[in-house]
Amino acid sequence: MTTSDEFRSNRDNFCYRHPDRQSFVLCQRCMRTICPECQTPAAVGVICPECLREQRATQTTAQKKAERRWSRAPMTVGTQRPTATYVIIAITAAVFVLQLFIPALEGIFAFNSAFVIPSIAFEPWRLLTAVFLHSSFFHIGLNMLALWMIGRSLEPLLGHARFVALYLLSGLGGSVGVALIAPGIWVVGASGAVFGLLGALLVIGRHIGANITGILIVLGINLVIGFVPGYNIAWQAHIGGLVVGALIGLVFARTRTRARQPLQIGLLIAIGVGLLALLAIPAVFYV
Ligand SMILES: [Zn+2]
Ligand SMILES: [Zn+2]
Structure with a gap:
């Protein structure tokens, strides 16, 4: 592409x-x-x-x-397992079960841009913890299905560390997207992070064995319910995640050689810092 x-x-x-x-x-x-x-x-x-x-x-x-x-796989040439994908799905599912028993968790860990404005409230963990919360079975089901569909192709290709960095930075991008486009609304969900995986996948290329059509259908449904009121899912997070994921995909594609590894790490840190810096923009509307 x-x-x-x-x-x-x-x-x-x-x-x-x-x-x-x-x-x-x-x-x-x-x-x-x-x-x-x-x-x-x-x-x-x-x-x-x-x-x-x-x-x-x-x-x-x-x-x-x-x-x-x-050795776990002696004498055979093995296939790298998408371990991080499974771990992220397991953590997210466990958090969802916890949410069913302790509904107050959403009040502590969901994201709202008001909580990254020091003069109002400063609870910055919400930028990332919101990625692991979900508002319904339907919501978590769609997100984890999409994560599994993309992760099993993309993670072995990128390696575990790059995949996790991509997922978390895209999730952060989703929260920042909400803060920029719709300051003040409450959001939860892995959608921003999952859209980031899609963004990276589209930049890196489609010839890696991933079923793009299936992924697009699942994410399309996700995108549509983002407009349904009462679901706490925001299309603004999808856009933030998609843009950040595509940017990181570009960084990975251009810094693949060993000599460029320090540059790759530096650029990923710069993207994280840049996203946090963007949070100063919505703060202007409150002060
Ligand atoms: Zn070798
Ligand atoms: Zn080969």
Whole structure:
């Protein structure tokens, strides 16, 4: 879609064993790009099948024995699991169950832009905690379905840390979007974060095995109920998340090489700081 020609033509952005597959994950031993299918979890990060074979060849009998005993996926070339996706879904579901028993949680953790204005009330955690709250079974069901659909393709491609950074910064983007476009309204939900994943997916490319049509249908329903009053879901959060997610997708696509990793981390921090700085704008309307 919006992926640049430069990015497409750069072979560093594709698996060295499968030149048609994009990836952002490097083998920790030879530093070549490998797709999810070619990744095997190692002590640090993941390694490619060639390095796995070399490593095995140089192992002593005792080491091999120890590995067979302790390794989760011995002797097989494994597929990276979307662990962070599952963890985020588990946390969100647990929080929803808690909400059913303790309705007061929403009053403490939901987001309202008035709570990031020091002269009124300063409870900045709401910017992120609201992402883990939901207003109904329908709301959490839609969001977690979309998260699972996107996460299982996008997380193995990006790696766990980049995926979590994308999710949280997009969630923050959703809250900031609400503060900018509709200051004063209450919002909860992972929609902003999920729309961020979609934004990144659209920038990074559609050829990663994700079912874009299914994802768009689920998010379309999500978008529509965002306009239904009483649901505490705001379309403003969807826009904030989508814009931030697309921006982060662009950062990932342009800073994929190892030499640019510090730049990538710096840019992610800059996006977070920039979002917080934007909160000063709605504050003007209150003071
Ligand atoms: Zn390797
Ligand atoms: Zn591959």
